Amino acid sequence: MDRLRAMRLFLRVTELGSLSAAATDLGLARGAGSAIVAELERHLGVQLLERTTRKIRLTEEGQIYAGRARTILADVDELEDEIGGAERRPHGRLRIQMPPGLTRIIVAPALPGFIAAYPGMELQILSRSDLPDFVGLRLDAAVVVGPLPELDIVARPLGHLPVLTVAAPAYLERRGTPRVPADLADHSCVRTISTTTGNPVVWRFREDDHDTRLALPGPLAFEAPEAAVAAVRRGAGILQIASYLLFDDIRAGKLVPILDDFRPEGPTLQIVHPRHRRKPRRLKVFEDFLSDLNQKVRTSWNITDTQSPGPGRITPPSE
Template identity: 40%
Template sequence: MDRLLAMQVFVRIVELGAFGKAADSLGLSRASVTALIKQLEGHLGVQLLQRTTRQVAATLDGQAYYERCLRLLADLEEAESCFSTARGNPQGVLRVDLPASLGRLLVIPALPAFCARYPRIQLEIGASDRPVDLIREGVDCVLRAGDVHDQSLVARPLGSLVQLTCASADYLRRHGRPETLEQLEGHVAVDFLSALSGRRFDLAFVEHGAERCLRLPSRVAVSSADAYVAACEAGLGLIQVPRYHVAAQLAAGTLCEVLEDCRPAPLALTVLYPRHRQLSRRVRVFVDWLAERFPADPGRPPPGNGQFAPGRA
């Protein structure tokens, strides 16, 4: 029995809750995965997994062994990275998840520089606006805009994103340009629906140092950042987004910023990763690269091309 491979297989089964998913994620056959677990349980003399028709879960002994495997595998990867001749050039697959528009507009166009610096890292990038379960889906790290509440993950702040309120030029011709919050009466907004809870976000403004939230009438609600901007371009109402997301439209004059004196508060940008992967050199260099690109000053665009991240992520 390859004990190291058996440990890796066991960890993936616990994380994904299924033999088949673990086999697929590791590029192994389901038969070989089943055989390895039988050999591992026989070697240890305990039952590690409880199998049902719907899922696979760790037993009490299995959970204790899982926690030890996580530490051992992390220590092994760190040791290899320290003593390998490739210490400065980490290798392997790195699975990253990004909000869709953030990936399309900013991260992916900048990736050639990362790939040139770390040619032995293979990137697998998911780009969507849905919440991702890092453990069950085998994702190494995610980039998120907004408040972070998951205490089970390591969170590294990267900076802040300038937000603004905007409308299409056609909308402003039809409804007039509001100069104060009181002049928003009679205006409509495009509502954004949370992908996690389904709730609608209010418009938020900072006036004289205090935040003020307003709910405007709406005819359209969307649940993706790109659809949010597209609805605004179509003249369906006001929206609030990070400046990067509408930079091209503002430059072209199809969208216009309004209420510049009471912009929304900057939006926090954070990279998150599971605790047992915090020693992974692949994750570390990718997080450091992101930190290089996005400044802490919310009023200053990052180095290189573009500004950053979807406000409605």
């Protein structure tokens, strides 16, 4: 029995929920999946899958085997990358979690170019903003914004994620434009709720070479960032949020950056993976891709640590 092939098939069954689909995905005959798993179970002397007419479920032993097999195959893939790295481009599957807005606006439009450069790779992108569940979601890595609670992870910073403070022109005409952060106390502030803490995100401003934190009251708070942008677009108030969610509205004149002289550096954008797993070369090249992409967006929008994108100087990202 080819145990590595059996492991790969078994893991693909757990992902697709079908023996025949897993076999087809790996280039085997449709009926081969059942035979290979049955042979694997006989070899191990345990039942790995419970099969019904409607679905396939892992037994307790199957869950243990899947976790260890995934680690073993990752080590095998890494070894092959190291030995044949000079002759072969990175290949294999990556399953990555990242925030929905970042995925849709920044990353997804650039992925065709990445896949063209690395045709042997397959990306599975999960759009989520909550804490990464590496085991339950079978994640290889996750892109997160800001600090994480103490987890057994390795993090690579990809750069700072710029934030902007904005409002609709009609709101500013009606309520006036704040000149300094303290003026926000007299305005309606639309807040976002952290999916990590469950609390409204504290706004930050750069004043006298240090960050000022403001916990501002307001009538509206949203967990979904794009919902907050939609409300502010219609004049609900002032919002501070990740800049990439605002590009289209700023370009169209629907939102106006304010308090730009006080713009903070923004939270760290980072990609994280479990500490106990080695980092395959395919993950390293994807990290490099995300780091370069973040810098490209910052440059195209004139976003630097000392110069902010005034309304007359904004140009949309080229991709």
